[in-house]
Amino acid sequence: MKQIEVKKDILSAHDMLAQENRELFKRKGTFVLNLMSSPGAGKTTLIERTIELLKDTFSLGVIEGDIATSYDAERISTYGIKVVQINTGGACHLDSAMIKNAFTEFGADRLDALIIENVGNLVCPAEFNLGEDAKGYDPFGY
C-alpha cells in the first residue's frame, strides 16, 4: 500500500475550459454576463428590460439555460435578438463546455455583449465559472 499526494483542484479541468472561453470572448470582443438566481427571481424579465434599453446601441446575444424547456428562449426571441437554447437534461447548472458549443451557434455575427441566463438555482451555478466577465446574482436570493 502506498499513499500518493495529489493536491489537485477537483474542477481544474473545468476551470481550464473556462479559461479557454475567457480567451475566446476576449478575442471576439464580447462582454459576457453570467446571470444566476433562484427560480422566479426575475432573470428573464431583467434580460427583457435590458434588451429594450440596449438593443439599439449594442449587438446582443442571449444563451438560455434550462433543464428541459424553451419557454424563456421563446420569450427572448420575440425581441428580435439571437437566442441559443441549452437544455441541460437534468443538470442543475451550465458548464464551460456547453457555453463553448452554444457560442459557436452565434456564427460570425459580432456580439458586443452576451447574457447567459443560468439554470434557476443559486447553489450549483455559483461553483462553475463559464469564462464570463461578470456574474450577476441577487445576493438576497429572492
Next chain:
Amino acid sequence: MHEFSIAQSIMQIVLAEAERAEARKVLKVSLKIGDLTAVSPDSLSFCFELLAKGTIAEDSTLIIEKVPIMGYCPHCKKVFSIEDNQYLCQNCGNHKIELTTGRELQINHLEIEHETD
C-alpha cells in the same frame, strides 16, 4: 445535484493519477471540501460509488474532510469562523472581509495498491 459532475471530475483525476502511479487498486481517496461549496458528502459518496463500479477504484473509500468557512478582517487583523451566513467581522462589524477558507474542492491524496503488494 452538482455532486454528480463533481464526482465525475474526481473520478477522472483519481484514475489518471492511479494509472500514472501504476496502481492495481485504489483503496482510499481523501478530499477537502469547503462548506461554501454546498456539496453534500452523502450524495457525493453515492455518486462516487456509482462511477467507481468496474474501475480500479471500485470499493475504495472516500474520505471527506469538511473545511469550515473562515474570514479575515483587514481592519482588526483577526481570523474568525463564519456561521449562519454572517459575513461580517465579529469584532468591528466590518463587511469588507476576506474569505480565507471554505471554497476548497480538492483531492488531497490517494492510497493505492501495486501489483507487487
